[in-house]
Amino acid sequence: MNPPLTYLIRKPKVSIKNPPLLLLLHGVGSNEKDLFSLTDDLPDPLLIVSLRGPITLGRDRFGWYEISFTGGTPKINADQQMKSQKILIDFLNYLQTKYQFDANRVWIGGFSQGAVMSYSVGLLHPDQFTGIIALSGRLLEETKHQFQIESSSNFPKVYIAHGTNDNVIAVSKARDSKEFLESVGIIPHYKEYSEGHTISAEMLKDLIVWLEKEME
Numbered sequence: 113m114n115p116p117l118t119y120l121i122r123k124p125k126v127s128i129k130n131p132p133l134l135l136l137l138h139g140v141g142s143n144e145k146d147l148f149s150l151t152d153d154l155p156d157p158l159l160i161v162s163l164r165g166p167i168t169l170g171r172d173r174f175g176w177y178e179i180s181f182t183g184g185t186p187k188i189n190a191d192q193q194m195k196s197q198k199i200l201i202d203f204l205n206y207l208q209t210k211y212q213f214d215a216n217r218v219w220i221g222g223f224s225q226g227a228v229m230s231y232s233v234g235l236l237h238p239d240q241f242t243g244i245i246a247l248s249g250r251l252l253e254e255t256k257h258q259f260q261i262e263s264s265s266n267f268p269k270v271y272i273a274h275g276t277n278d279n280v281i282a283v284s285k286a287r288d289s290k291e292f293l294e295s296v297g298i299i300p301h302y303k304e305y306s307e308g309h310t311i312s313a314e315m316l317k318d319l320i321v322w323l324e325k326e327m328e
Contacts (some may be wrong), residue, residue, distance in 0.1 A: 113209060116202045117271045118164040118239055120148045121211075125156035132217035132242075132327055133207070135200070136162040137226030139248075140175040147223060153316060155324050165225075166199055167192060173297065176229045193232065200233050204240065217327070221245025221271070222280060223311055228252060231289070232269045235259050243269040243326060246307055248278055249284035256292055270300035271322050273315045275307030 116227055124131040134154070136147040148162035165174040177192035184279055188201035200220075208215065218241050220230045229250020236250075274286035283304060290302050299323055305315055 113206060115206050115210075116199050117166060118144060120144050120162045121202075122148070122151040122154075122162075124159055128157050129212040131148075131157050131159040131214060133213040133219070134158045134160045134323075135204070135218070135220045137176065137220070137229050138159065138162070138165065138174070138223030139222070139224030140171055140179070143174045145175050149225070150311070150316060155308050155327060156328060158323075159211060162201065162205065166196060176225055182287040188252070188254075191276075192227075193252070193254070194230060194271075197233050198202075198230065198237065201237060201240070205283075214319075215240075217242050217297045219243040219245060219323070221247065222249065223247045224249055224309065231255055232268075234270075238266045238268055241268045243271065244327060246289065247273050247277060247311055247315065247319075248254050248279050248281055248286075249289075251289035251292055259296065267296075267298045269317065269326060270298055271298050272302045273311075273319065274304055275309060276304050277307060278309045280309035 138144060138146045144162045144164040151160045154160060165176045167175045169175050171275060176196040178189045179186050220234050220241055222230045227246035229246050231246055232252045232255045234241040235255060272286055274283050274291060276283050290300055291301050305312060
């Protein structure tokens with residue numbers, strides 16, 4: 113069985129039979145090497161898989177869906193976004209045939225467009241994910257409309273970090289995402305930073321602390 117997506121993997125740094133799994137999704141125009149560069153710092157017990165988006169945008173540049181700016185406002189290709197959601201679930205199923213990990217402890221997270229995808233996949237498939245990590249991202253209106261409130265015990269935990277000086281995805285989008293989540297009974301870990309559209313050292317440090325606590 114061939115993998116549905118190209119990926120890089122960091123195996124746990126400690127001996128563990130069923131490690132927790134973390135899927136990392138890059139932003140638009142990047143690739144699987146981007147967030148993989150952070151994996152040395154992430155908690156040792158994790159099996160970490162950094163994925164490449166299925167849509168080729170240029171040389172070594174990939175995405176999860178295309179965005180057009182006709183009319184002055186960004187409009188996503190919703191069909192591509194939905195297809196990428198399905199591919200990510202297919203990839204998770206593929207991993208279960210290839211690697212040993214704890215299917216009850218699976219996190220999905222990403223930066224920018226990767227955070228958008230993490231929100232969508234995690235919230236629309238809550239039985240398959242323990243947590244969602246959204247770094248400099250936003251929750252799509254399409255995902256809000258598709259979201260079904262079932263039981264609060266089934267909701268993934270959510271971690272949100274965003275820069276107040278982000279000129280790519282405004283911090284207001286992160287605040288809107290937080291408000292929506294709270295309205296359906298999900299209380300995210302939320303923090304703003306005096307940063308632009310980036311993952312700062314402070315953001316990464318705080319994420320590591322949160323992950324380590326969640327894995328206890």
